[in-house]
Amino acid sequence: MTSTQGAADGAPVHRLPVTPRAPAAPGRTEGLPSTFRAARPAQPAAGGHGVRAAAPLSDEDRGRLLDGAHHDPHGLLGAHPVRGGLLIRVLRPGAQRVTVLAKGLRADLLPEGDGLFAGVLPLRTVPDYELLVDYGDHAPTVHDPYRFLPALGELDLHLFGEGRHEELWQALGARIMDHQGVTGTRFTLWAPNARGVRVVGDFNYWDGTGHPMRSLGSSGVWELFLPGIGAGDLYKFEITRPDGTKTMRADPMARRTECPPATASVVDASHHRWTDEDWMARRGERPVHQAPFSVYEVHLPSWRPGLTYRQLAEQLPAYVKDLGFTHVEFMPVCEHPFGGSWGYQVTGFYAPTARMGTPDDFRQLIDALHRAGIGVLMDWVPAHFPRDDWALAEFDGRPLYEHQDPARAAHPDWGTLEFDYGRTEVRNFLVANAVYWCEEFHIDGLRVDAVASMLYLDYSREDGGWTPNVHGGREDLDAVAFLQEMNATVYRRCPGVVTIAEESTAWDGVTRATHHAGPGGFGGLGFGLKWNMGWMHDSLGYVSKEPVHRKYHHGEMTFSMIYAYSENYVLPISHDEVVHGKRALVSKMPGDWWQQRANHRAYLAFMWAHPGKQLLFMGQEFAQGAEWAESHGPDWWLLDPSYEAEADHRGVRDLVRDLNRHYAAAPALWERDTDPAGFSWIDGEASEDNVFSFLRFAADGSPLISVTNFSPVVRHAYRLGVPDHIPAWREVLNTDDPRYGGSGVTNPGPLTTEPTPWNGRTASVCTVLPPLASLWLRPS
Template sequence: MTAAPPPSRPTPPDPASPPDRAAESATGAAAPGPGTAAPGSRGAPASGTRPPAPREAAAAPGDRPARAAAAAAGAARPGTGGRGVRAATPLSDEDRGRLLAGAHHDPHALLGAHPVRGGLLIRTLRPFASGVTVLADGLRAELHSEGDGLFAGVLPLRTVPEYRLLVDYGESTATVHDPYRFLPTLGELDLHLFGEGRHEQLWRALGAHVMDHQGVTGTRCTVWAPNAQGVRVVGNFNYWDGTGHPMRSLGSSGVWELFLPDLGEGELYKFEITRPDGSRTVRADPMARRTECPPATASVVHTSRHRWQDDDWMARRGQRPVHQAPFSVYEVHLASWRPGLTYRQLAAQLPAYVKDLGFTHVEFMPVAEHPFGGSWGYQVTGFYAPTARMGTPDDFKFLIDALHRAGIGVLMDWVPAHFPRDDWALAEFDGRPLYEPQDPSRAAHPDWGTLEFDYGRTEVRNFLVANAVYWCEEFHIDGLRVDAVASMLYLDYSREDGGWTPNVNGGRENLDAVAFLQEMNATVYRRCPGVVTIAEESTAWDGVTRATHHVGPGGFGGLGFGLKWNMGWMHDSLGYVSKEPVHRKYHHGEMTFSMIYAYSENYVLPISHDEVVHGKQALVSKMPGDWWQQRANHRAYLGFMWAHPGKQLLFMGQEFAQGAEWAERHGPDWWLLDPSYEAEPDHRGVRDLVRELNRHYAATPALWERDTEPAGFQWIDGDASEDNVFSFLRFAADGAPLVSVTNFSPVVRHGYRIGVPDDVPAWREVLNTDAARYGGSGVANPDPLKTETVPWNGRTSSVPLVLPPLATIWLRPA
């Protein structure tokens, strides 16, 4: 048999859009060249060129006779086939057109093996193939060509064998399993739970998963796209042409599925979606657990091989409630902490650094995949994938493992408030608003040019709740700091009058977002013992850290967070210390106001990245005066912060008084700590102070054990505005006290008397931010300080102190 000359090819498709295969089928043209790769994806050939055979399993040695026979036979002419193989009834024009156009909801009904009268019909869609032969239990049957890459025939068989296909591409052949002979890989329970919004491990059902199915190893691909006419898998394995890999719809669930035999770990893939209007879009997998490194945007088939070594940490992390435990946080932007380091290289440096400074936790700014590094991770496109900029998901697990083994908890910034509009990601994912609300004015985030999630849609809420669980269960994350909670809670957030629609009760609260946050918190706390959720919430919303079943004055149940960032304390205290000391007496109340509401929520005191960028200056540069005074103010402020009720958070670089604003391009100015730099003792002294603050903090239950109890705090003198002095007591559960006194004036105050508990005969100065080893002037108090029966500040006993300039001192019973 001689090969028939190929029909003339149509004009190569426009590289900007996938070829219209339905139109080509109607004109009788041969299968076109591959579609172009999605933006940022590798592996696509030049437009209009014929690629080599799709990369499939090589023919097994036992298949050589069949391969030789197929090669000798040459390419099949339409309507011809092997002996004993009858021609199949042709597909209807409608089915054929929809299949070739990627718009068929059930390709498995047309392709694969199906019993028919007189035998077994096998049909396959193999673009670019010149011939296809069925191999099964010694049977070799050449299928008839039906054009456009379709091959079919009726074999004299009564049952469906475990067959394979020998595909002849002219210059090469491949022996492969037929994806369309496999049953669905997703069970009814998975689909039911997803439809109910209760699939708490959704990442195990959707996305790409290497698995064994019906005795064959391959990859299950599943995606939620309820508005799509059809979905196809594209990737480097098929040269980004999805013609031969259409997915089937799993009914009303909106989920599409395809098992790809022999496809394994590391493969690049996306989903080619035919929209309701017939146009096509190529999208990254919303559930991808690994991605290409930006700016490339393909998803990557991933199988984790990490073996955790943090069993001891995981077993004990939940033994003490976080609000009754020491909790001081070092906030890190991983990509710029030491620019250029991978996750594994960070694992060799970051745990030792944080442990040396005594922080109990690190908090990573967002690590989920994001296309624009300048967003610092706050515009997420890959919610289930750690950014590939520093390594693989297993590399990221290795870093967390190393921190846990060093005794350091790991918090992660989580961003469920919005997502970017990239046309290869979530925006109008299947041709219509899906993850975002239908109303464009409701969907658009007014501040960031992004889209908000539709928290009222069951599947979207499930996507986000499962995502929170995913990071805690799969990556052993110890806490989620939830970004921009206020923008989620209010329908009128940053919107003018008339630019928003009230809720069903006529209010401004986003009831769907409230329900989502409550469900997320309840689910995480139930499934992940020891994990804490932390809200970045900047308003006076009542009950952010109240349990979800406790209804407050506003009629809402608590949101269920464990902690909340105290944005009021941050704003007021930074405003105070930025004033010249001579003016501070007029702003004294800004430092004491926080104690009016200190126990309304469980608070974190954050000096975060947001306060040291965009012209706000680094912490030390906010301080007035000369360089010595700036550093002294910096040290005094940190001493006041660590003694104030609430947990502490400090952004990288502030622990050694970096003077420049942070920039993600270069990170902290580590050269300031170089011994060859003449000002190095100034910066090293501040870092030594932070180490001592954390050491004393961890060893002093009075500073954390009753953080959320009013009985754990008493003012000694909160009204010394003329002196710029703040003095107060903290108490442990057993009553053990700590005295904190801060002098925000640049003068030494001798004989400064404060009232103290009369049951403590003597006191010892355990911390002095003016110590010479920290870069201070060395003014100190005698050891011990004896309590005198001199009434003061409403107490029967007192002690006379020497207050160093611009300094905080701590006293404990001697």
């Protein structure tokens, strides 16, 4: 095949309409209109201006081309030198006449039937030419997409084939670009099992007959540059499967989508101008493990239902900043068809959901949060994907993104499919996706969902329902390698970003560096932090008990310190704990309404003082009593001044604000979260009292005391052993303060250190412990 030269500089750019015989409803993706078929003349006549009839296509080439099953349409269409001139052939279904226009040349091509037009022009070289396509009711002048060289380089294909293209979104998908002097969109798709691929969209009335793509060899990538196509155009790919049937698919690499339930991809280019340079330059100055890290988890569509990304940018940063959280964590924002999945069943891994606006609108929200000094974490879901027949499942007619083995492909719990982490291109798709969100959207951290389901071959599977790995074990070695590569790549490319594992088992080394081998023989997974599911389960179990029974469960609250430094932990009270009959946090607590709120407040202060970072789901910051539902979000009316119990809820929110304020001001609570020297029990054995008391230490040794009384009685003259070099202590936080809705039992003056041995220490202080409350004491 001989490629042609590009159009001259300044050549007009037009769209590429294809008019079917009968008007079709544009803009929809369901079904293809019937392809226009003109009568095929037996012997085309010679045209004017020296145009001669071209040698006809072979029946095989013609059939495959018109059926969308040809691997090299550019070898049949476009301009090609032949004996005696230049052959130009075009495929324009519905056209009545096609005229070639070039400098000093105007020549009509001869109809070959089925929308094909061709002719041999008396030219020795390929001119810069355009096509005047007459459809009867309109006749646009357009560039011929089949005169362009491939718009994807060999290096891109090589890196993708090796699974090492860390900016894959620059190579695959729909990308607006200038190519050979012409502006348009390059479409590229990985579909190695396809017999043919065509681009369909609103620009060709969802009939891709005239827009077949070419295969770029063994890479499995298909490519077509379409002049005149730009931002906002809808598109999909029509794939001819190995068995000859066809399927219409959304672009796996689409950076923008239609709003569900519509499923088309959208050509997009960002025009956002970031204003967070200071944030991006500073965010990596202090390691996250040695920094304050207090997270407000948000489901964006329901935080305040109906708000767009830009409206959220006007409200969310101010609210989070006022409460003092250092970070927000968005539940998944990647496009998903079913809102009830909360975003955990993703179909558009490279596109923020269109439910609240465009990708640039989402960038505006992140920009606003950064300007307010708030980091942005995002739930990321590489563990599985849904089976929708327009998305990834059996994408090109055979298992592609999912594992070839149906038993390994099917997720046993969620009715979804698991990725094939052993396939280099699939692993590349996911690793590049993690980098994409951090680089293109300035995301500060990825919380990786369902890591345990990825790590174990027998996850939720019965005996006999899984096959051991090559070493006879239950570990998924491909998933391990993928997670290690993802973490290593993100940390290398994106300074200041943290990755967080939701991993519910005792897998060794989740937050250990990938080059450090552990007892299991694997290197660390390389995450920065891990959700402490054990602490969450044990502590919620404890506080849900009646106080009279808590002494029998005392160890559930102290057990976490046995393994607290085995990983770098986050203490999560997430959305998962306040749905599906689990009740809201305050509703888990026993007793009447006052006791429930008191337990709630005491538990939050205990959590903020415990080693590890904190995460709290929206609504729990003001003691919402109802379970969360994505259909209406938090019960903001509880904070309406007209509501009779508004003060009860406002008091809890005031406490959360003060917790974050004191937390940020006390390095003892975050500077040595991963260092055993940063914690010491005062008394972890006071089960009869339902009391937990401990010391936290900053890097310079400055201490903070946390003591929690999980019983409903006031404990007078309660003695605590303390360091003897601190002469006095003052109460900096008391969850029983009347401002928070408490009973007002406080320690108003300095607590003098006395030379009375207690709790194995040579000195002590005498305190009053309020009922169902936590105290924080700092040196006076």
